[in-house]
Amino acid sequence: MDISAPLTRPPDLYGRPRSDSFMQKLAAFSDHAVTRLTRRSTPPRRPPATEMPVIRKLVVATKHQEAEDVVSLRLAAPDGGTLPPWQPGAHIELHLPSGRKRQYSLCGDPADRYRYRIAVRRIANGAGGSAEVHDTLGDGVRVAVTGPRNAFPFAAEASILLIAGGIGITPILPMAREAARRGLDWRLVHTGRSRGSMPFAAELAELAAAAPGRV
Numbered sequence: 001m002d003i004s005a006p007l008t009r010p011p012d013l014y015g016r017p018r019s020d021s022f023m024q025k026l027a028a029f030s031d032h033a034v035t036r037l038t039r040r041s042t043p044p045r046r047p048p049a050t051e052m053p054v055i056r057k058l059v060v061a062t063k064h065q066e067a068e069d070v071v072s073l074r075l076a077a078p079d080g081g082t083l084p085p086w087q088p089g090a091h092i093e094l095h096l097p098s099g100r101k102r103q104y105s106l107c108g109d110p111a112d113r114y115r116y117r118i119a120v121r122r123i124a125n126g127a128g129g130s131a132e133v134h135d136t137l138g139d140g141v142r143v144a145v146t147g148p149r150n151a152f153p154f155a156a157e158a159s160i161l162l163i164a165g166g167i168g169i170t171p172i173l174p175m176a177r178e179a180a181r182r183g184l185d186w187r188l189v190h191t192g193r194s195r196g197s198m199p200f201a202a203e204l205a206e207l208a209a210a211a212p213g214r215v
Helices: 021-041 129-136 166-182 201-210
Strands: 055-067 070-076 091-095 101-105 116-121 142-149 159-165 185-191
Touching: 055 116, 070 129, 091 116, 101 116, 101 129, 101 166, 116 129, 116 166, 159 166, 166 185, 166 201, 185 201
Parallel strands: 159 185
Antiparallel strands: 055 070, 055 142, 070 116, 091 101, 091 142
């Protein structure tokens, strides 16, 4: 036996040469060290900056009974200034005097930069937000508002069918007006348990008269 010849490890079960265990450990250590050095040399990622919501103080300019259990509020800046713009489908978050927060769709005219209009249906067995709006918010009362935001943007397709039930007309009404303004092929279906429970009946009648067969 030639003791000067290099020692070789016997092949594995598949006839492949076995790797040297020392070299395996050395390679693993090298990979680990490179990974740690790379992490140290790379500056830590900062979390993306989140925009803080702007809370505005508004005043109830007018309050109007829109249906049997629905009131609308028009909110304005106390100094009469302009309000941030919005598009059909947008909503605001109303901060009530009790501390409750409720989100309501804007149902007015986006071209009116001086008023935000919302509508609230009283929910008899609700958590109290709608009752607070109905019972405590009147002309001249100041409230805090966050927004507007839009999680339900208007899809201006060439042909549109808009369907709303009861108070669900609030985000849909500005969409119908926008569809009419753009000259799109649109239809609106508004349903309710009774005519007296359906808000904005007069405005819908005007819209129907201006666009026969579409409402």
